[in-house]
Amino acid sequence: xxxxxxxxxMDLSGxxxxxxxxxxxxxxxxxxxxxxxxxxxxxxxxxxxxxWGFVTAVDPASYFENGWLPRRGRYSILTIVWHTLMxxxxxxxxxxxxGLGAAIYLSEYARRNVRRFLxxxxxxxxxxxxxxLGFFALNFITPNVIQxxxxxxxxxxxxxxxxxxxLIVPLVAxxxxxxxxxxxxxxxxxxxxxGAKKWxxxxxxxxxxxxxxxxxxxxxxxxxxxxxxMVVALAAGTSGILTWLPDxxxxxxxxxxxxxxxxxxxxxxxxxxxxxPFQSLFFVGLMLFVITLVLxxxxxxxxxxxxxxx
Amino acid sequence: xxxxxxTAPTTTDLVRGTLEGRRVNPVNTLVSGLLLIALxxxxxxxxxxxxxxxxxxxxxxxxxxxxxxxxxxxxNAVDAGIFQGVMGSIALTAIVIVVAFPLGVAAxxxxxxxxxxxxxxxxxxxxxxxxxxxxxxxYGLLGFSVFVNLFSGATGGRTVITGGLxxxxxxxxxxxxxxxxxxxxxxxxxxxxxxxxGATxxxxxRHHVLPVALPAILTGSVLTVxxxxxxxxxxxxxxxxxxxxxxxxxxxxxxSLMTEQSYTALPMIIYNWARQPQEEFVALTSAAIIxxxxxxxxxxxxxxxxxxxxxxxxx
Amino acid sequence: MTQEPVTEEHRTVNADPTPSAxxxxxxKLRDVVADRETEGPTGNSTIFGLRGLTVYYADFRAVxxxxxxxxxxxxxxxxxxxxCGKSTVLRxxxxxxxxxxxxxxxxxxxxxxxxxxxxxxxxxxxxRRIGMVFQxxxxxxxxxxxxxxxxxxxxxxxxxxxxxxxxxxxxxxxxDEVKDKLDESGLALSGGQQQRLCIARAxxxxxxxxxxxxxxxxxxxxxxxxxxxxxxxxxxxxxIVIVTxxxxxxxxxxxxxxxxxxxVSDDGQRTGKLVEFDVTNRLFxxxxxxxxxDYITGRFG
Ligand SMILES: Nc1ncnc2c1ncn2[C@@H]1O[C@H](COP(=O)(O)OP(=O)(O)O)[C@@H](O)[C@H]1O
Ligand SMILES: [Mg+2]
Numbered sequence: 032x033x034x035x036x037x038x039x040x041m042d043l044s045g046x047x048x049x050x051x052x053x054x055x056x057x058x059x060x061x062x063x064x065x066x067x068x069x070x071x072x073x074x075x076x077x078x079x080x081x082x083w084g085f086v087t088a089v090d091p092a093s094y095f096e097n098g099w100l101p102r103r104g105r106y107s108i109l110t111i112v113w114h115t116l117m118x119x120x121x122x123x124x125x126x127x128x129x130g131l132g133a134a135i136y137l138s139e140y141a142r143r144n145v146r147r148f149l150x151x152x153x154x155x156x157x158x159x160x161x162x163x164l165g166f167f168a169l170n171f172i173t174p175n176v177i178q179x180x181x182x183x184x185x186x187x188x189x190x191x192x193x194x195x196x197x198l199i200v201p202l203v204a205x206x207x208x209x210x211x212x213x214x215x216x217x218x219x220x221x222x223x224x225x226g227a228k229k230w231x232x233x234x235x236x237x238x239x240x241x242x243x244x245x246x247x248x249x250x251x252x253x254x255x256x257x258x259x260x261m262v263v264a265l266a267a268g269t270s271g272i273l274t275w276l277p278d279x280x281x282x283x284x285x286x287x288x289x290x291x292x293x294x295x296x297x298x299x300x301x302x303x304x305x306x307x308p309f310q311s312l313f314f315v316g317l318m319l320f321v322i323t324l325v326l327x328x329x330x331x332x333x334x335x336x337x338x339x340x341x
Numbered sequence: 342x343x344x345x346x347x348t349a350p351t352t353t354d355l356v357r358g359t360l361e362g363r364r365v366n367p368v369n370t371l372v373s374g375l376l377l378i379a380l381x382x383x384x385x386x387x388x389x390x391x392x393x394x395x396x397x398x399x400x401x402x403x404x405x406x407x408x409x410x411x412x413x414x415x416x417n418a419v420d421a422g423i424f425q426g427v428m429g430s431i432a433l434t435a436i437v438i439v440v441a442f443p444l445g446v447a448a449x450x451x452x453x454x455x456x457x458x459x460x461x462x463x464x465x466x467x468x469x470x471x472x473x474x475x476x477x478x479x480y481g482l483l484g485f486s487v488f489v490n491l492f493s494g495a496t497g498g499r500t501v502i503t504g505g506l507x508x509x510x511x512x513x514x515x516x517x518x519x520x521x522x523x524x525x526x527x528x529x530x531x532x533x534x535x536x537x538x539g540a541t542x543x544x545x546x547r548h549h550v551l552p553v554a555l556p557a558i559l560t561g562s563v564l565t566v567x568x569x570x571x572x573x574x575x576x577x578x579x580x581x582x583x584x585x586x587x588x589x590x591x592x593x594x595x596x597s598l599m600t601e602q603s604y605t606a607l608p609m610i611i612y613n614w615a616r617q618p619q620e621e622f623v624a625l626t627s628a629a630i631i632x633x634x635x636x637x638x639x640x641x642x643x644x645x646x647x648x649x650x651x652x653x654x655x656x
Numbered sequence: 657m658t659q660e661p662v663t664e665e666h667r668t669v670n671a672d673p674t675p676s677a678x679x680x681x682x683x684k685l686r687d688v689v690a691d692r693e694t695e696g697p698t699g700n701s702t703i704f705g706l707r708g709l710t711v712y713y714a715d716f717r718a719v720x721x722x723x724x725x726x727x728x729x730x731x732x733x734x735x736x737x738x739x740c741g742k743s744t745v746l747r748x749x750x751x752x753x754x755x756x757x758x759x760x761x762x763x764x765x766x767x768x769x770x771x772x773x774x775x776x777x778x779x780x781x782x783x784r785r786i787g788m789v790f791q792x793x794x795x796x797x798x799x800x801x802x803x804x805x806x807x808x809x810x811x812x813x814x815x816x817x818x819x820x821x822x823x824x825x826x827x828x829x830x831x832d833e834v835k836d837k838l839d840e841s842g843l844a845l846s847g848g849q850q851q852r853l854c855i856a857r858a859x860x861x862x863x864x865x866x867x868x869x870x871x872x873x874x875x876x877x878x879x880x881x882x883x884x885x886x887x888x889x890x891x892x893x894x895x896i897v898i899v900t901x902x903x904x905x906x907x908x909x910x911x912x913x914x915x916x917x918x919x920v921s922d923d924g925q926r927t928g929k930l931v932e933f934d935v936t937n938r939l940f941x942x943x944x945x946x947x948x949x950d951y952i953t954g955r956f957g
Pocket of ligand 2: 742744899
């Protein structure tokens, strides 16, 4: 072998054409990713302007009077917020036991092949459009489940709550199942090692260990329930009068938005209307945006805390 | 004895087995029974829902046959069809695919393959997750402000293009999240192999990463697009018509379907019919729901089966 | 000469063996190098010059101040206990560390006298010239043919691709086994064949260096033997740098060996450093540092 060093100095500068293409592609993809920021900004801006118009035109004291009746210039935030709370509360009462039960069963009890069959079925339930569940709540749940037991109107908030609850069961189930499956095997084995029974291990060991993931799942589900529109728009009717019980029709935040959007309440009579009802839509939209954002961030926080544990 | 999750019995299991024998533990049975009931009742709801809808709508569907799909809307239940709804939904879905799929994949590729870990990236990722949680009706307001009003010159106002773009923005974050997951599942060793022989980032992505991730990306995208297909709330605000009279008649052709300010969609029709007080509309609504669910179930089931197939292959 | 599985040997090394076992291990190594010349091949010019090379992962200093000259057409082995930074150093040679975002390099590393981390250096070009074979065989999930042809194709290499495939597979001593099934998936091959396919894939871009990071650690003894024979053959045309924690493998194939170890500072920081770099024969028979001697005789730790 010869002693000679390489005669020509090495050129490691590479192919400029390929480098240019690389830079182009990269910036293109960056733009696509950055678009999400523009979308967020657009949401906030498009909501804020009109919402501000609403805030300046409507006396805040009237937020707490009875009745969301835009046609008559009455904007009771209290009414629609309370109805929203009732619906999402009922939804959580329905979805929490069903969703968590399903999650524990799938994660701790189901054999592989059973899981293989049941899990996709849950996913199909998750794929049912909310307008279909709305129809089901209005035409099946109310007449066949609620009315035989409880003197409720044809349109009522209870049916809407149950419908929304069914809608969020798959979400609760899948997110909390993930949390439970993330619990290390060693923990379960330690529990068995101490002579614990299966039920004790699943409910007293695995479940608490996964609790932050489960809480995050529930917060996420609550956020989804608050923002759900079609079930409520169909099952809860269009009454703008405040009701403390879920037995009658009532507009929720989303229900009020849908109602304004389809125009049944847009007729502005000359009497006592100082504000364009359409502006209230943006105000409610902004409230909805902020509430769900806060809940989502909260659930994210909770999840991050539980990730650190393992 | 209850069975454990582990595949091979541990010593503990064996010892416990001999100590307990085959004795059934009543608490175990009760708990697992209750859990199973929780799971099965959600599935029961699905079954009841289907039975109810089929019970109410199947008769009408068989009686009217394909005519139901090809007849235009009408205020009279006897001769009302869903033609414009089906056409509108197909057009909306096409726009969603064309807009959201490439944008979603591109954004996910940037975030997973290129983005440095810094504040901006962190901000973008968090922002995308939060966008995925924004209620769909709020996207409707966005569509109204931006596509109906601000860019009405480009979209033509309350056209199917506006609706499609609104739905595309709605599903974009979900598209990015599912694609990111698919990319993250591609082993680093594959990227190293490709870069190791002198491929650039983009060559590596295009020739190796994307082909491997494609099945997962596609199944995820199909499920996401299916979600857009069933969405109603955003369309309420971004210009879909509800009126039984104003939807574009079928004779008008595809171009005017795209450009006229009077599109509608299948879920919109269902919503509208479900609100009608007349008893005849219940059957009509149910029939339309059967059509919607059939379209969705086919797509969903295909995607889930395909994903299971790929998952089994890769393990 | 024995062909023990790598893991087996590694365990003996760290297991604080009895004196007699220790001597036996050292004797075994001496046997391996006994028939090799005491002086390394002389006159081969420097291909990689490392001067105070220090690598960080974020704030963590993984290896510090490595200074060495790696020569052309030789096999250089990097040995040392796990975590001492062998892979880290190896991955500097073809800028593979660029793929790890937190990795940062200090000091200088030249390739044929050119600063590898210099301004005008394109890592893509570097990797075409300096091929790499990884610990776990990682063929593309594509046909055998496409695996080999990929590098030349994207590199815009002129010439008949079929010829390149055949030549590369022949050099990797895989041709006879796969010539009738070039369309079959590379993943369908056995582990040893996959690793040779990866070597063929690396050769196909006509690099002048091959970097190998524990290329045999996931292979059985027979496959390991084939790869070792292959390395000795490839030495004619390529410079090879191999990371191994199988000392016998280093003793069998390499011309020069660099021994790395971990320094543990007072505050518990673990930093890899180069202890000794010498002609393999000398390093194993008469190491100049006690740390080296302790390691090769199994007294390490
Ligand atoms: N990507 C990385 N990020 C952070 N630390 C790393 C990374 N890769 C390796 N290290 C650390 O650097 C040190 C050297 O690692 P490595 O070069 O892989 O050692 P070896 O190959 O000798 O076993 C180890 O402490 C390891 O934990
Ligand atoms: Mg290593």
